[in-house]
Ligand SMILES: O=P(O)(O)O[C@H]1O[C@H](CO)[C@@H](O)[C@H]1O
């Protein structure tokens with residue numbers, strides 16, 4: 001079997017993964033990801049016990065138990081460039097033997113559950129509500145670097161979405177679905193939508209402060225898109241990368257979006273911390289009861 005080289009999979013002196021600074025035994029089968037490193041403690045405060053706290057750069061990890069369920073919560077920082085690191089290192093931690101540098105014979109499927117914040121683009125989606133992404137379009141470049149496959153229905157929706165953009169626009173969107181199993185187990189009662197993952201917060205999400213946009217009307221193009229009564233509901237910066245890489249690596253992923261902004265009504269949450277905290281508690285309860 002081919003050995004994964006020391007520069008393809010970099011390990012620290014203590015044998016931990018290069019960026020996440022974790023050892024294989026540090027990772028639970030259920031992994032909650034959050035963007036904000038400060039949100040890790042806001043999740044683990046609901047654990048009954050915490051067995052480890054580790055970190056490096058923006059990647060902070062706590063692993064512990066809720067009842068008998070072992071859970072890891074880990075911050076990704078912002079953007080799909082970080083998701084590339086987090087998903088590949090998480091997968092290596094559970095599916096590669098770090099001593100022999102070869103993939104394990106039995107591959108593990110992690111449950112990866114993102115709890116993130118997001119902006120709605122449809123006027124009828126209230127600020128402070130919760131949305132689950134049934135699928136996500138990536139406007140970033142990440143999944144262009146990986147082999148991916150869409151089924152016929154996904155490919156048709158992707159083709160229609162791509163045709164929304166002017167032909168001079170260089171970006172090539174991709175589409176990745178949530179795990180049907182996690183949607184069923186964790187999100188039966190939660191509003192669903194299609195999420196856009198953007199490679200930035202300002203012009204890539206239709207915002208203008210001082211730098212002028214090269215894509216006027218981006219929000220209207222996206223908000224007006226419909227495919228078989230499905231519409232795009234919200235914008236954030238990680239979900240499509242998580243869904244795309246989780247699918248490529250054989251893991252299950254789901255993304256919960258706490259809607260803090262509504263771009264159509266121009267409203268922002270008055271109490272973002274409290275709202276996110278309430279949803280974290282509810283999602284942990286669902287994980288504990290259903291996974
Ligand atoms: O709250 P998090 O999880 O960081 O998610 C959203 O917030 C950040 C932008 O403010 C981006 O990471 C976006 O995806």
Ligand SMILES: O=c1cc[nH]c(=O)[nH]1
Nearest residue numbers: 117118119236237261
């Ligand atoms: O509008 C928003 C709000 C949170 N996160 C985003 O990426 N966009």
